[in-house]
């Protein structure tokens with residue numbers, strides 16, 4: 147019966163993310179592989195109270211009913227207020243469309259913009275989950291190398307000369323590399339985009355996880371050819387599946403229609419719970435200990451790397467997010483390190499699948515999920531794996 151599947155079934159990129167999550171759950175495994183936030187930071191008590199308030203309030207039945215296609219207005223207002231204050235984007239609550247996680251936005255944007263054979267510019271490396279979502283629509287992906295402070299501008303210029311429909315970018319604490327764009331890179335990218343017919347998809351999944359605050363102004367505050375995507379997954383809970391798109395006025399009617407056709411609406415119950423939760427929490431105060439804890443974990447993790455990994459390995463020092471980007475010596479195949487680590491029950495995410503070209507000697511390391519003890523034990527095992535690899 148497989149022959150009855152659509153041609154899109156052959157186009158979809160293989161992503162190992164969910165498989166890795168399953169492997170990482172096996173007994174005795176230590177995972178540096180996935181993008182899961184630290185469980186211990188979930189505010190279960192605060193969310194329980196918020197859910198209680200929703201279910202015991204005057205409009206409990208309304209919370210269990212269908213809601214507006216665009217999402218709960220009061221939550222959209224909170225998001226728009228935060229967005230204006232933090233990113234400089236002049237969005238009103240009507241520009242915010244709520245989705246089931248921000249992952250859904252990539253599929254929606256693919257549906258809205260991409261016909262087979264169209265092109266999309268992507269960071270190289272780029273976030274695999276989004277590349278997988280776009281791949282279904284059969285675009286030609288033009289890789290733009292991501293350097294230490296933003297995209298390679300010459301490559302971006304050349305990519306834009308091919309008039310791609312979209313440029314997918316993560317300017318803050320990128321997954322997988324941890325890189326953030328510098329202020330000048332942000333200005334340059336938004337100027338280039340403004341002078342083109344390309345729409346930038348600015349993925350802000352880690353924007354609130356800068357250890358010392360936001361890494362910089364949003365590209366979407368400097369150009370109107372843009373959609374920003376956001377999420378509560380990395381700061382409050384991925385299980386609640388609440389993401390959003392900040393959509394410019396010119397795209398709003400179509401985006402709303404697409405959203406409605408796609409899922410009618412994102413889950414209204416979790417939106418109400420999130421709305422209550424946010425009403426009780428000042429966002430900056432709420433984020434302070436979370437940012438501090440991820441900074442502490444990043445420092446511990448990189449100290450362990452410094453102590454235990456060979457000198458021929460190199461890595462960066464991100465100022466936010468959950469990932470460190472590891473390079474094994476030029477010309478080596480980091481997949482062998484991933485295999486050697488797996489034999490020692492440490493799960494790593496190879497860097498290659500995030501690339502449209504190159505990346506053989508790269509590995510993405512997540513320092514957010516493991517406990518301190520797991521980090522120490524995992525790094526000891528990784529040291530052994532590295533010796534075997536070399």
Ligand SMILES: Cc1ncc(COP(=O)(O)O)c(C=O)c1O
Pocket residue numbers: 181246247248249250273275316320321349351352376377378379384388389
């Ligand atoms: C860069 C980036 N964007 C988007 C997502 C999707 O997150 P969600 O659908 O939970 O909002 C992730 C998840 O790991 C991510 O790393």
